[in-house]
Amino acid sequence: MLTHTQIDSFKKILEEEKKLLETELSELGSQNPSNMSDWVPSKPSGEEFGADMNQNADIIEDMQDNSGALNELEERLRNVVQALERIQEGTYGVCEVSDEPIEMDRLNANPAASTCTKHMQ
Numbered sequence: 001m002l003t004h005t006q007i008d009s010f011k012k013i014l015e016e017e018k019k020l021l022e023t024e025l026s027e028l029g030s031q032n033p034s035n036m037s038d039w040v041p042s043k044p045s046g047e048e049f050g051a052d053m054n055q056n057a058d059i060i061e062d063m064q065d066n067s068g069a070l071n072e073l074e075e076r077l078r079n080v081v082q083a084l085e086r087i088q089e090g091t092y093g094v095c096e097v098s099d100e101p102i103e104m105d106r107l108n109a110n111p112a113a114s115t116c117t118k119h120m121q
């Protein structure tokens with residue numbers, strides 16, 4: 001079992017990670033107003049669609065690049081938020097699959113881990 005001190009220190013790490021991910025996300029995109037956990041790529045700053053088709057294509061390409069990065073960040077943020085919820089619920093550090101305690105090494109490597117080493121995908 002994790003002690004309160006250990007849980008508190010993971011909580012701090014996760015909260016920092018959450019802030020960092022939200023900052024990175026807001027640099028690449030904006031939150032979808034109808035689904036706050038979904039982020040949509042924003043146009044590169046200073047770039048506007050215009051009459052130049054090549055430039056328009058460049059802007060769209062940039063947005064597509066951002067879209068891939070956004071999905072990855074979204075996924076990481078989702079994991080971090082879920083880990084913080086498990087701390088709230090008192091189920092943090094317990095494997096979702098086997099209900100066994102998650103190894104300390106694994107939590108140190110990834111504080112957002114939701115399964116033990118045996119059950120990680």
Ligand SMILES: [Zn+2]
Pocket residue numbers: 095096097098099100115116117118119
């Ligand atoms: Zn397990």
